[in-house]
Amino acid sequence: xxxxxxxxxxxxxxxWGVRGTAAATIAARLAFERVSHDYDGVPSVLDVSLTVEPxxxxxxxxxxxxxxxxxxxxxxxxxxxSAGRVLINEREVGGPSRFLxxxxxxxxxxFQDYALFPHLSxxxxxxxxxxxxxxxxxxxxxxxxxxxVGLGGYAEDYPHxxxxxxxxxxxxxxxxxxxxxxxxxxxxxxxxxxxxxxxVRDETLSxxxxxxxxxxxxxxxxEEAMRMGDRIALMRKGAITQLGTADELYNRPADLFxxxxxxxxxxxxxxxxxxxxxxxxxxxxxxxxxxxxxxxVSLRPQGIILGEPGEGRAGRVVRRRFVGxxxxxxxxVEGLDHEIKARIRDGGRFAVGMDVGIRVDERDVLVFKRxxx
Ligand SMILES: Nc1ncnc2c1ncn2[C@@H]1O[C@H](COP(=O)(O)OP(=O)(O)OP(=O)(O)O)[C@@H](O)[C@H]1O
Numbered sequence: 001x002x003x004x005x006x007x008x009x010x011x012x013x014x015x016w017g018v019r020g021t022a023a024a025t026i027a028a029r030l031a032f033e034r035v036s037h038d039y040d041g042v043p044s045v046l047d048v049s050l051t052v053e054p055x056x057x058x059x060x061x062x063x064x065x066x067x068x069x070x071x072x073x074x075x076x077x078x079x080x081x082s083a084g085r086v087l088i089n090e091r092e093v094g095g096p097s098r099f100l101x102x103x104x105x106x107x108x109x110x111f112q113d114y115a116l117f118p119h120l121s122x123x124x125x126x127x128x129x130x131x132x133x134x135x136x137x138x139x140x141x142x143x144x145x146x147x148x149v150g151l152g153g154y155a156e157d158y159p160h161x162x163x164x165x166x167x168x169x170x171x172x173x174x175x176x177x178x179x180x181x182x183x184x185x186x187x188x189x190x191x192x193x194x195x196x197x198x199x200v201r202d203e204t205l206s207x208x209x210x211x212x213x214x215x216x217x218x219x220x221x222x223e224e225a226m227r228m229g230d231r232i233a234l235m236r237k238g239a240i241t242q243l244g245t246a247d248e249l250y251n252r253p254a255d256l257f258x259x260x261x262x263x264x265x266x267x268x269x270x271x272x273x274x275x276x277x278x279x280x281x282x283x284x285x286x287x288x289x290x291x292x293x294x295x296x297v298s299l300r301p302q303g304i305i306l307g308e309p310g311e312g313r314a315g316r317v318v319r320r321r322f323v324g325x326x327x328x329x330x331x332x333v334e335g336l337d338h339e340i341k342a343r344i345r346d347g348g349r350f351a352v353g354m355d356v357g358i359r360v361d362e363r364d365v366l367v368f369k370r371x372x373x
Contacts, residue, residue, distance in 0.1 A: 032084065059218075088181070149207070264341065268336060301328070327343075
């Protein structure tokens, strides 16, 4: 009978290593103090102040070109800011009085393309950040990091022999092996196909928790930011628009931009009263709003409730598409000159042309004073 080493078998099946075995680090506090940056006079980061607490995973979220990568590069010391300071554990690493290069900042970096050296074996790639150690010690640390990501059995292979998902795990092992106090990750999952992405995110998060490193993770995907981040910093045009937990950004968005980022929205007319707003679906509380204010009222499609005619505002089903867990239903609404969209579970019972009554869950109504700046 052949005995199969269960660890190797798991690795061959593409599994990650044993949870709880990643080496822990001493997490650092990373702070940006009024940091600005430009590329040859064109501003990219504008007056950003932000503190990432020890052991925290902070997601920098935003559309392409809003300055996320630049902010990460400023933390790493790959770019130099035009104003402000970067501090690690209250010590200035980038600012008027000194500027430390990346290798002196005690940070780990992980890029979107993994940036593995093709001519080095997997173990040598991981040992690259451990050159300051004695070779035997470096090899032991590198193997331990590789085992944690389930790739100890591939140490002598070369990157081209690995799948995209496996290369991502090597890049993670290389980033954590030197036990950095701060880990900076730029879109680390964007090269993976959807099927893999969820499990890789979960495994990566559990590795991050074990290492206890402070982490900034750049992403343009709101769902990824909500899954991964203790807090999210949403960026727009080089500045932070809102900083908070996923719950805060989703349920108490600072403005329409933030709300639109996290959900598709139906934007409808509303008439402002004193502390409330009147719409075709009824009156909603809107603290701080005064009669005469210009306002934007938005309804999340998942908050639209359909019932029998007479149960709420009169409407008619115009279109219906099944998209997996829900049906997307377009509705004509009495008194509105444009259709609205609803996401309905078991929506198959609503046929095109059917008359319905429409109500809205108040939790999915968002009211903002219009920003006319
Ligand atoms: N090396 C560069 N030279 C000149 N301009 C640059 C350079 N790198 C970025 N920019 C510009 O700076 C702004 C911020 O870019 P940055 O890459 O930080 O944004 P991002 O949010 O990370 O975008 P993406 O998600 O597309 O990477 C953009 O307008 C971009 O075009």
